Amino acid sequence: MDLLKSISTFQLVVEYKSFSGAAQAMNLVPSAVSRQVSELEKWLGVRLLQRTTRSIGLTSEGRSYLAQMALISQSVAELKGAIPSSTELKGDLRITAPLILGKYVLPSVLSEFSNQHPEVNLSLFLTNRNVNLAEEGYDLALRVGNLPDSGLIARTLGEYRIKTLASPSYLERYGVILTPQELKDHRCLINNARHTPRRWLYQIDDNPIQVKVDGDIESNDSECLLEFCLQGQGIIQLPTFQVRHLIEKGELVELIPEYSAPPQQVSLLFTSNKLMGPVQRALIDFLVGFFHKNPVARGN
Numbered sequence: 001m002d003l004l005k006s007i008s009t010f011q012l013v014v015e016y017k018s019f020s021g022a023a024q025a026m027n028l029v030p031s032a033v034s035r036q037v038s039e040l041e042k043w044l045g046v047r048l049l050q051r052t053t054r055s056i057g058l059t060s061e062g063r064s065y066l067a068q069m070a071l072i073s074q075s076v077a078e079l080k081g082a083i084p085s086s087t088e089l090k091g092d093l094r095i096t097a098p099l100i101l102g103k104y105v106l107p108s109v110l111s112e113f114s115n116q117h118p119e120v121n122l123s124l125f126l127t128n129r130n131v132n133l134a135e136e137g138y139d140l141a142l143r144v145g146n147l148p149d150s151g152l153i154a155r156t157l158g159e160y161r162i163k164t165l166a167s168p169s170y171l172e173r174y175g176v177i178l179t180p181q182e183l184k185d186h187r188c189l190i191n192n193a194r195h196t197p198r199r200w201l202y203q204i205d206d207n208p209i210q211v212k213v214d215g216d217i218e219s220n221d222s223e224c225l226l227e228f229c230l231q232g233q234g235i236i237q238l239p240t241f242q243v244r245h246l247i248e249k250g251e252l253v254e255l256i257p258e259y260s261a262p263p264q265q266v267s268l269l270f271t272s273n274k275l276m277g278p279v280q281r282a283l284i285d286f287l288v289g290f291f292h293k294n295p296v297a298r299g300n
Contacts, residue, residue: 001036001039001040001043003040003043004072004076005036006036006037006039006040006043007040007069007072007073008073009022009026009033009036009037009040010036010037010040010048010066010069011066011069011070011073012025012026012033013033013037013049013056014058014062014066014155014156015153015154015155016153017055017056017154018055018056019033019034019037019056037049044065046059046061046062046065047059047061047062048061048062048065048066049062058156063156063292064292066156066292067288067289067292067293070285070288070289070292071285071289073285089117089119089120089278089279089282090119090120090279091120091121091277091278091279092120092121092123092279093120093121093122093123093139093140093279093280093283094123094125094137094138094139094140095110095122095123095124095125095138095139095140095141095142095283096124096125096126096127096131096133096136096138096140096141096142097124097125097126097141097142098126098127098128098142098143098144099126099127099128099221099222100144100222100239100242101142101144101266102124102126103126103223104239104241104242105241106124106142109287109290109291110122110124112290113283113286113287113290116286117279117282120279120282120283125138128193128220130143133152133269133270133271134271139270139280139283140268140269140270140280140283140284141268141269141270142157142266142267142268142269143266143267143269144264144265144266144267145264145265146265147267147269152269152270152271153269153270153271154267154268154269155267155268155269155284155287155288156265156266156267156268157266157267157268157287157288157291157292158265158266158291158292159263159264159265159266160239160240160241160263160264160266161239161240161260161261161263161264162237162238162239162240162260162261162262162263162264163237163238163239163240163243163247163254163257163261164180164183164200164235164236164237164254164255164256164261165229165235165236165237165238165243165247165252165253165254165255166229166234166235166236166252166253166255167229167230167231167232167251167252167253168250168251168253169231169232170187170229170232170233170234170235171253173232174186174187176255177235177255177256178256179256179259180200180202180204180209180211180256180259181211183200183211183213183235184211184212184213184214186213186234186235187215187216187217187233187234187235188200188213188214188215188234188235188236189215189217189218189219189225189228189229189233189234189235189236190213190214190215190217190218190219190225191218191219191220191222191225191237192218192219192220193220193221193222196210197218198212198213198214199211199212199213200213200237200261201261201262202256202259202260202261202262203259203260203261203262204259208262215234217233217234222238222242225238226238226242226243229252230246230251230252235255237261239264266291268284268287268288270284
């Protein structure tokens, strides 16, 4: 078995989310791609992918090994001279990302990259709309949630958890809730930037459910809604990384933790592997490695 080739094949299967997509990119038949991944699994002694007739997904072991393989690929590329050393890496990168990641996650992540590559100029555009990379001149995009079929190449960075929260003053006034269904009888703070702002998702016995919620306060900005929540105006859903410090200080209380909301996937999108410059490739490899190594970056 050619280990490096098998690793590269596995990474492409994850990027394209299918054996056929990876096979087309490699000019191979899908059975050959599947065989290489199976040989890699046999060599590692773990199952990397969950295969169904309709889709494939990473196992927990697969997510762990994918992070390590990204570091291996970066090291091999450096040996081949594909990525210059940090003192030689120069250029401009335009990145777009959702507001929530740009405010709470990316500054620390990109600061470390900038320290390693001080001659790379970073331009970060924060917006909750899906930017057209080619038409608007961006090199990379970070996206949250399920990805539409856009023709872009995607790399999974990780996921973050969503918590349901209220202030102590709200709970003293209106009482606690024990199940998601009880939310319909409470004042909820509505984030109308979401696709379904008045339907909150939960998992009960591993089955996803939607709970219809309502409230008299809504906004397209999570920080604005967070302030309303702290003032006792309602119940809110927010990412862990945004509210962890407030929970630790007792300013917010997590509700129904046993009914977890489905985690939100964070993905990195770009247009092509083939014509990618060394600066863009270096940031992609850095982000993949950083998110998989750092729980805070993933928002867990």
